[in-house]
Amino acid sequence: MAQATIGNSEFDRDTVVTRRVPGPGSDAEPGADHTGALAAYDVDLSARWSILKALNGGYLLAVLGRALGDALAHPDPFTITAHYLTASQPGPAVIRTESIRTGRTLSTGQASLVQTDESGAExxxxxxxxxxxxxxxxxxxxRTAATPHAMPSYENCLGADDAPDGQPSLANSSEIVGRFDMRLDPATAGWAIGQPSGLGDMRAWFGLADGRDHDPLSLLLAVDALPPTAFDLGLSGWVPTxxxxxxIRRRPAPGRLxxxxxxxxxxxGFLEEDTQVWxxxxxxxxxxRQLARVKLG
Amino acid sequence: MAQATIGNSEFDRDTVVTRRVPGPGSDAEPGADHTGALAAYDVDLSARWSILKALNGGYLLAVLGRALGDALAHPDPFTITAHYLTASQPGPAVIRTESIRTGRTLSTGQASLVQTDESGAExxxxxxxxxxxxxxxxxxxxRTAATPHAMPSYENCLGADDAPDGQPSLANSSEIVGRFDMRLDPATAGWAIGQPSGLGDMRAWFGLADGRDHDPLSLLLAVDALPPTAFDLGLSGWVPTxxxxxxIRRRPAPGRLxxxxxxxxxxxGFLEEDTQVWxxxxxxxxxxRQLARVKLG
Known part of the structure; x- marks a missing residue:
């Protein structure tokens, strides 16, 4: 397929947020960035970013981050925290934003993703x-002292196609596998053949399958894209965030992360995942950094 | 002085939150823990927890954390994020809480600390x-692989009284120095005599001056109690969070952290501070973990 670009890619299309035009008397006024301003966005969560039946937490964070980038006076998420309350479902959802404070160099806001359940309740x-x-x-x-972990070249890392049949792996039926151009460091992929390192590490090259370069929004995807470190600890089961x-510390250069x-x-019963993206x-x-529950399978 | 205890100490007295009894028709009902419940608390922020003229961010987090512990159905902060918007002042303040979701094992909520400025605006x-x-x-x-950093015994670390005169130090006029029983690892205290290591580290023994043992609330204080790592990088000036x-991963055992x-x-222009408390x-x-701005002095 043709290489996608930032703004014209499946990630961009699947994270579209559409601002609702408020009715008369509403608190929300399009373009208003004043403290306390409220806004609402319609979104259509795509099942294409799901792992088994769950929508990927980084994808959801990117959708919310995109709404806040529109609602606030500044464009880029410097620090963003999400609490995952209930399982998001593919399909329509609404994001409500509040502008908490607008400063000269920083703006703070909050956002809430809501859906309607079978009974019609929000x-x-x-x-x-x-x-x-x-x-x-x-x-x-x-003035950084941080250095990237050594890892093999992309060509010498393992993609979804390299996973053996019948093992827990990236190459299962999860839709999201088709969205990612991800290759794992073999040292952290032993779990796929029943030989986890026990160290609790996960390392990968990470791009988007359609070749779209990264931007601050897709970094929100990258921080929650890899298989759970619990696999490398020899645990199976679910590790909900x-x-x-x-x-987000810098705009990423073109190419894989x-x-x-x-x-x-x-x-x-809990673990932290600490993530660096280079x-x-x-x-x-x-x-x-995330805090996740360990629900042993 | 007599050793203070959890519940009867200056930290406990200076973090008191008093729940407002709601009037008729209010959303807030004392004792209600249902999703969406609102509550408000009166607090009196104490200047005794200030560094120069600023109230310590960990003290403020503990006050907010205490209000949420009352407002939510569960008592202990598992993960708590604070965005510092404007400089809190000693004196009266109001904390407004919202219970976002109440689950069997976890409850999520938010809180807002507000004050009235000179013009009467909130x-x-x-x-x-x-x-x-x-x-x-x-x-x-x-099943942890984490190990505490080696450091000298409490007796061989440096307290506020050990700081030389005329240097940036813990032993300046800051009120908070009198609240803490803190001793720095000499390897990370060189900045006090103009010899920062340049590594960006800060390590200390940390207790409360009146001998109160630690609990989850005072751990919120501990995560933002040490001098800024910027000092060890050789920077002066202000590093606002x-x-x-x-x-918070466990209840702490009695004794110093x-x-x-x-x-x-x-x-x-930004740095992260990563903190472990043992x-x-x-x-x-x-x-x-915090994200802080570097405002060079």
Whole structure:
């Protein structure tokens, strides 16, 4: 297929948010960025970003992040936190945003994703709190001691097609496999053949299948894209995210990302996943941390 | 002074929140824990927890965390995120809470700290989003690979009284120095004598001055108690927190904590502080991460 571009790709099409024009007397006025302003967006959550039957948490975060980028006075998520309340379903949803504070360089807002259940009741799926800024307006002053983890070249890493049949793997029936151009470091892919390292690590090259380059919104996808580190700990079952926070630190350079995830503390039924996202120019472009429940299978 | 206890200490007295009894027709009903329930609390922010003229972010988080512990159906903050909007002032404030979802094992809510400015206008200081649970109800199942950083004994670390005169130090006029029983690892205290390590680390033993043991609420204080890692990077000036997230993973054992903070990525005017809090039983009891702005002095 032809290489997609930022703004014209399946990721862009599947994260479209449409601002509702408010009626008379509403608090929401299009284009208003004042503190306290409310807005609402219609979205159509696509089953194409699902893992088994669950919509990917990073995809959902990107949809919410896109709405906030429209609602707030600044375009880019600097720090965004999502609490996953109930399981989002493919199909129509509404995002309600509140502009909490608009400053000169930073804006803070919250967003809520809601859906209507079978009985017609409104159910909140996700609540988000975020501070936005303009990555393009920041000084290019870097004094970092962070270094990317060593990993094999893309060609020497393992894609979904490399997974053996009958194993828990990326190459199962999950729709999302077709969205990603992801290859795992073989050192963190042993779980697919029943040989997890036990270390709690997951590392991968990460692109979008249609070749779209990354931007701050797709970094929100990247921080929750890899298989759970629990697999590398030798656990099976479900590891639902309770809360995920991402810091977007720079605009990513074109090309694939490297995503490194580590879990060091599995305790009392919960674990953290710490994520670093590096771009093709060896820049640390995003950091993520999530708290997840361990529901052993 | 006599050793204080949990529930009877200056930290407990200075974080008191008083629930307002709602009037007729209000959404808030005392004791109601249903989804969507609103409540409001009066608080009196104490100048005793200030650094120079700013109230400590961890103290403020603890006050908000205490209100949410009352408002929600579960007692302990499992994951709590605060966005610091404007500078909180000592004196009266109101915390408004919303119960977002009440589940069997987890409850999610948000809270907002507001004050009235000189002109009589209401100004929001902090917005918080959190998920609470019951630490006492969790299985004691730990498979951690995390290990505490080596550091000298409490006796061989440096307290506020050890700081030389005329240097940026803990022993300046800040009120909060009198609240803490904190001693820094000498390896991360060189900035006090003009010899920062340049690594971006800060490590300390951390207790409360009146000897009160720690609980989940005082862990919220601990995650933002140490001097900024920017000092160890050789930077002076102000490093205001934009956003702080804390995961409380266990109830701490009695005794002092060890708090380890590391900054690896100072870039584009922002830095992250990654925090681990370990208790006297060598348990990782809390993890924190904040995004802070670097305003060079």
């Amino acid at each position: 159910v909140e799926r996700i609540r988000v709190l975020a501070t936005y800024g303009d990555l393009g307006a920041l000084p290019n002053d870097v 309770v809360e995920l926070t991402a810091h 490297r995503v490194f995830v580590a879990t060091r503390n599995l305790a009392c 771009d093709s120019a060896d820049q640390l472009v995003a950091q993520g | 100004v929001e200081r902090i917005r918080v989003l959190a998920t609470y649970g019951d630490l006492g109800a969790l299985p004691n199942d730990v 934009v956003e702080l997230t804390a995961h 060890r708090v380890f903070v590391a900054t690896r990525n100072l870039a584009c 208790d006297s039983a060598d348990q990782l009891v809390a993890q924190g």
